[in-house]
Amino acid sequence: MNNQLILNSVIDLSSKYISNSDIFDYIKNNYNDDEINFYFLGKIEYMNAWNLQKKIHHLVKSGNLGDIVLFLEHNHVYTLGKNADSNYILGRFQDKIDIIQTDRGGQVTYHGPGQLVGYPIINLNKYRKSVSWYMRTLEKVIIRTLEQYSIKATTKEELTGVWVNDEKICAMGVRLSRWVTMHGFALNLNPDMKYYDGMIPCGIQEYGITSLFEFLNKEVDTFEVMNYLANFFINQTKILN
Template sequence: MNSKRRVCHLYERGVVPYAIAHSWQQSLVAERRQNPDLEDVLILLEHPPIYTLGQGATLDFLKFDATQSEWEVVRVERGGEVTYHCPGQLVGYPILNLHTYQKDLHWYLRQLEEVLIRVLAAYGLQGERVPGLTGVWVEGKKLAAIGIKVSRWITMHGFALNVCPDMSGFERIVPCGIVDKPVGSMEQFIPGIQLEDVREQVAIAFAEVFNVHLVQVDLEV
């Protein structure tokens, strides 16, 4: 890794419609394809209730008919199976140029897991990896999901950490296609936890793990 601390722009918002955030990501990635010297970005936000499917995801893990449902379902270019977003879940979208870190997708996934493990540790929770799977678990419950897209070594999509969401939305799917491992939230272990506090911890851990200097900005795309 480059020993010099890069500047990474931190953009924080509350609840943002998925389509808008997706458009932000696409614009930021396109700009960095044209000019690889642009600084990195970390977007932290929440989404209204929505189910997202990875590029190659199967509909078999939906427990409802996506064509005749009140629930919004969208297929996007990330990897992985179906997942659920809703308020109370902290979503992170790093737009990083991996040329300046490591051109290694497995390394990048492990780094994202490390960020989340450190966040959980700040609250006294022991986050764990599961061999062969991507994400972070606490006492057998999956608290964080990760799904990425990397194009010309520029990243988009990212991670989702269940802080204090309404967990009932997960009952309508097989989250990430994993049948035998339940999902969970930080709130189940720490009643009353506040998403705003966790968002701050995520920023701190991200800066440590990726060795960047976060500068809070207003995103203009």
């Protein structure tokens, strides 16, 4: 692992605030309008997190809240993008896992314990009004973070997400309204990989799925990963602005 100095940029709300309204009120009353604000929410059900995103997105879009990035973990769930093919969800776990139709881009994705999810809710009017710039920025943030663990990750032409060789380690799917983003990325730290057998991830059959654990053979510190992500996110938005 590289010994690059990182700042503790992420505020931990996972043990202090239980309900969505508590989290929302804290963020609304304590954000810094001059910088990107990063929060860790712990484990949250998908629908609760989606509803929280919508409330934050509304305030960011109306100019009443600064840029926010939520880090969290979900219980087991399959989500479909707005134009996803439901046939990509196979029958193996359908009676055990919630399946949720969303309004993000992309196909079918799995979320669950051991996966770090990031939901940036930022106003691209402050940076660059370009979906491709935003997606490339997210990919670079993930790639730089993985470099700190000596994992060489790349992108694939015409495919979103971040890859190590021919295996995806980070899935991405976003939605923009008036150039304000929501949804985001899912980085595999140490998820139970069997749940990927219940779907065709992102509708791509020819490539596999991997995680940091499969390369390092040990669990990584989630807060360390989040702080790498936060610092590289800040750096990339400054560099490419």
